[in-house]
Each structure stands twice: as structure tokens, then as C-alpha cells.
Amino acid sequence: MSTTEPAPRIAVIGGGQLARMMAQPAVALGVPLRLLAEAEGVSAAQVIPDRMVGDYRDLATLRTVTEGCSVVTFDHEHVPTEHLRALAADGVIAHPGPEALVHAQDKIVMREAMARFGAPQPRWAVVGSAADVEAFGLPCVLKVSRGGYDGKGVWVVRTLDDATEPLAAAEATGVRLLAEELVDFRRELSALVARSPSGQAAAYPVAATLQVDGVCREVVAPAPDLDPALATSAQELALRIAGELGVTGILAVELFEAVDADGRPVVYVNELAMRPHNTGHWTQDGAVTSQFENHLRAALDLPLGSPAPRARWSVMVNILGGDDPAVGRLYDGYPHALARDPHLRVHLYGKELRPGRKVGHVNVYGDDLDDLLEQARHAAAWFRGDLGNESE
Ligand SMILES: Nc1ncnc2c1ncn2[C@@H]1O[C@H](COP(=O)(O)OP(=O)(O)OP(=O)(O)O)[C@@H](O)[C@H]1O
Numbered sequence: 056m057s058t059t060e061p062a063p064r065i066a067v068i069g070g071g072q073l074a075r076m077m078a079q080p081a082v083a084l085g086v087p088l089r090l091l092a093e094a095e096g097v098s099a100a101q102v103i104p105d106r107m108v109g110d111y112r113d114l115a116t117l118r119t120v121t122e123g124c125s126v127v128t129f130d131h132e133h134v135p136t137e138h139l140r141a142l143a144a145d146g147v148i149a150h151p152g153p154e155a156l157v158h159a160q161d162k163i164v165m166r167e168a169m170a171r172f173g174a175p176q177p178r179w180a181v182v183g184s185a186a187d188v189e190a191f192g193l194p195c196v197l198k199v200s201r202g203g204y205d206g207k208g209v210w211v212v213r214t215l216d217d218a219t220e221p222l223a224a225a226e227a228t229g230v231r232l233l234a235e236e237l238v239d240f241r242r243e244l245s246a247l248v249a250r251s252p253s254g255q256a257a258a259y260p261v262a263a264t265l266q267v268d269g270v271c272r273e274v275v276a277p278a279p280d281l282d283p284a285l286a287t288s289a290q291e292l293a294l295r296i297a298g299e300l301g302v303t304g305i306l307a308v309e310l311f312e313a314v315d316a317d318g319r320p321v322v323y324v325n326e327l328a329m330r331p332h333n334t335g336h337w338t339q340d341g342a343v344t345s346q347f348e349n350h351l352r353a354a355l356d357l358p359l360g361s362p363a364p365r366a367r368w369s370v371m372v373n374i375l376g377g378d379d380p381a382v383g384r385l386y387d388g389y390p391h392a393l394a395r396d397p398h399l400r401v402h403l404y405g406k407e408l409r410p411g412r413k414v415g416h417v418n419v420y421g422d423d424l425d426d427l428l429e430q431a432r433h434a435a436a437w438f439r440g441d442l443g444n445e446s447e
């Protein structure tokens with residue numbers, strides 16, 4: 056037997072930062088990745104040498120990129136279901152598989168499934184006209200069932216006039232619209248689990264996430280002051296969803312923490328993601344096994360790694376491009392940011408700074424939550440270019 060006997064190769068569809076961050080544990084595990092990137096030079100294409108450029112909507116391209124790979128997984132959720140079934144017939148198994156993935160692709164399909172097995176969720180309905188929206192009741196939230204991200208495709212509707220744009224957007228794209236009650240949540244939580252094909256599962260501590268304008272800004276794990284019984288039930292809910300839907304790999308369940316009519320704390324399912332998720336980036340440094348490593352382990356049906364935290368608290372803050380890209384600094388920000396806090400862990404995605412664009416994040420972990428928040432926020436603001444410009 057050769058001493059360099061190769062490990063099974065994993066195909067990854069999509070060249071964003073999630074695929075890029077899968078490359079790190081793949082290197083450590085000695086597992087080769089093959090990437091399908093949407094263009095030369097995108098985030099993951101900078102770090103995965105075995106790659107091709109092509110369109111994930113084209114079956115022939117998917118067949119080419121997965122040739123010689125045991126399994127295929129994803130940086131995003133948009134690969135058509137029928138293509139994944141065709142690949143499975145060729146012997147290339149997708150993790151997550153098409154039957155599970157559809158619940159992360161289509162919010163109406165997801166709502167129907169949550170209703171089927173009694174997962175707590177906001178009141179919702181499919182709507183197709185202003186009259187439907189009026190009958191559902193205002194205020195409400197309208198969402199396109201497919202294709203939304205980072206708050207694009209989500210509208211808070213307080214008057215019937217506010218419904219005009221989402222109704223037109225749905226009509227123009229042929230996508231169905233979902234109405235949800237406007238949840239008066241205390242905060243947003245994320246229950247992150249990994250599940251392998253043979254059914255082993257691991258649950259990370261439930262994290263609190265701050266979204267601004269529909270974009271994740273900060274994550275704290277575990278969620279401060281979270282009722283322990285609610286934390287356990289959120290983890291159990293995520294494990295149950297993963298099992299019921301047959302999810303393989305990482306499942307992130309975005310939750311609203313609210314109080315019910317009797318004043319008791321409750322969680323409601325907002326949406327599902329079936330890939331490493333922004334709310335789990337803290338695990339790269341703050342957990343024994345990162346979400347990216349457990350996603351790969353699950354894809355290969357290897358035993359999962361411990362999701363245990365390394366410290367009492369972990370904080371992640373996203374680095375977003377500022378309003379004026381000219382004042383942002385990424386590599387140039389290192390001397391100050393790294394000198395100010397030797398505990399800071401920086402993750403940059405190899406993307407150009409553009410207003411509002413996620414270009415990286417910082418992680419810190421330790422005992423003093425206020426200190427950690429200050430350190431991570433300062434570093435993210437520094438990279439964004441919001442601090443220290445006056446001295447230049
Ligand atoms: N029913 C609701 N009630 C109150 N706020 C909501 C509701 N649904 C969504 N929101 C707010 O809008 C944000 C974005 O909604 P959602 O997660 O459904 O959209 P998305 O654009 O697909 O998000 P992502 O970027 O996570 O894929 C939520 O994180 C939450 O802050």
C-alpha cells in the first residue's frame with residue numbers, strides 16, 4: 056500500500072468564503088477538495104488549487120467537477136434539486152441531499168415541514184395579492200420563498216402600500232410570497248448542529264446573533280442570559296429538525312427568542328441553512344471542532360468532533376465594507392489590530408471592500424464578555440476604516 060494513499064475527494068460547489076474556510080480543516084485532515092467556482096479569483100478559488108470555473112445550474116458542469124469525488128457539498132444552497140438527484144444516480148452523493156436541501160432553498164416548503172412536525176414558528180400564509188395580505192393582517196413580514204439572502208427579499212409591511220413592491224417583485228420573478236406575523240422578538244438566536252449520514256449528531260452552544268438591516272453583525276456564544284431550559288429545547292429542536300429532514304452536514308436553525316401569550320420564553324423557527332453559517336464562525340476559534348471541520352467530517356461520514364466551547368464566551372464580529380471603500384483597510388489594518396490585542400483571531404476572505412459587503416470577521420474568546428465585545432468591535436471597526444482616520 057502506498058504511503059500517500061489518497062483520502063476521498065470532496066467536491067464543493069460555490070467559491071465564496073464558506074468554501075474558503077472549509078479549505079483550512081481540509082488541509083489539516085489531509086482531505087482534498089475540488090471546487091466549482093463561479094469565476095476566477097473568487098474567495099475560495101484563491102486557496103483551493105483543484106478547481107474549475109463554471110455554472111452550478113448546468114448538469115454537465117456538475118458532472119465534470121464531481122468526477123472522481125466521493126461526495127459533493129456546498130458553499131451555497133442554490134444547486135437545483137433535479138441535478139443533485141442526477142448526480143446521486145451517477146454515484147456522487149450530496150451532503151446535504153436534495154430532499155433535505157429543499158427546506159433551505161424554499162421558505163414555504165420549510166414552513167410546511169415545520170408545521171407537519173409541530174416545530175414552533177410564526178403564524179404564516181402563502182399570499183399572492185394585496186387582498187391576501189390584508190386578510191392575513193398587518194403589520195406583517197413578506198418574504199420571497201426562494202432566492203432571498205441578507206435581508207434581500209424580506210419586507211416589513213405596515214400598510215397595504217408597503218406590499219406593492221414585494222408583490223411586484225414576486226410577480227416579476229415568478230417566485231411565491233410568504234407572509235409571516237411580525238414577531239416582537241427579544242433577540243435572534245442560532246442553534247447550530249452537525250449531523251452525519253449514519254445519524255451521529257453534535258449540538259453547539261446556542262448563540263445570540265445581532266442582525267442590522269438584515270445582515271448578521273455580531274454573534275455571542277453562548278447567548279448571554281439565555282434560560283437554560285430554553286437553550287436545551289432550542290438544541291433539541293435543531294437536532295429534531297436535522298433528524299426529521301435527514302440533514303447531513305451543518306444545519307443552522309435561525310430562531311427568534313420571544314415570550315408567548317402567557318409570558319413564558321419561547322423560540323420560533325425563522326429559517327434553516329444547511330451549510331456552515333455566519334452565526335457559527337465563532338467555532339473556528341472558540342470551539343474544539345469548528346463548524347467547517349464538522350461539515351467535512353459529516354460529508355465523509357467520519358465521527359464528528361466535539362462542539363464544546365474553549366472558553367466561557369466567544370464573540371464574532373463581521374467586517375463589512377464601509378460607506379466609503381477608499382477609507383477601509385484590510386491588510387493595512389493588521390499592525391494596529393494585531394498589536395492592540397494579541398488574542399484577536401482574524402479571518403479575511405480575499406474580497407475587495409465594498410459598502411456593506413462581508414469581507415471578513417474577527418473572533419475572540421475568554422472570560423470577560425464586555426472586554427471581548429469591546430476588542431472584537433474595535434477591531435472590526437478598525438478594518439472597516441471607521442476609526443483612526445483623523446490621524447491620517
Ligand atoms: N417574521 C418576522 N418577524 C420579525 N422579523 C423578521 C421576521 N422574519 C424575518 N425578520 C427579520 O429579517 C431578517 C432576515 O430574514 P430571513 O432570515 O428570513 O431572510 P434572509 O434574507 O433569507 O436571511 P439570510 O441572510 O439569513 O439568508 C431576520 O434575521 C430578522 O431580523
Ligand SMILES: [Mg+2]
Nearest residue numbers: 205309325326
Ligand atoms: Mg436569515
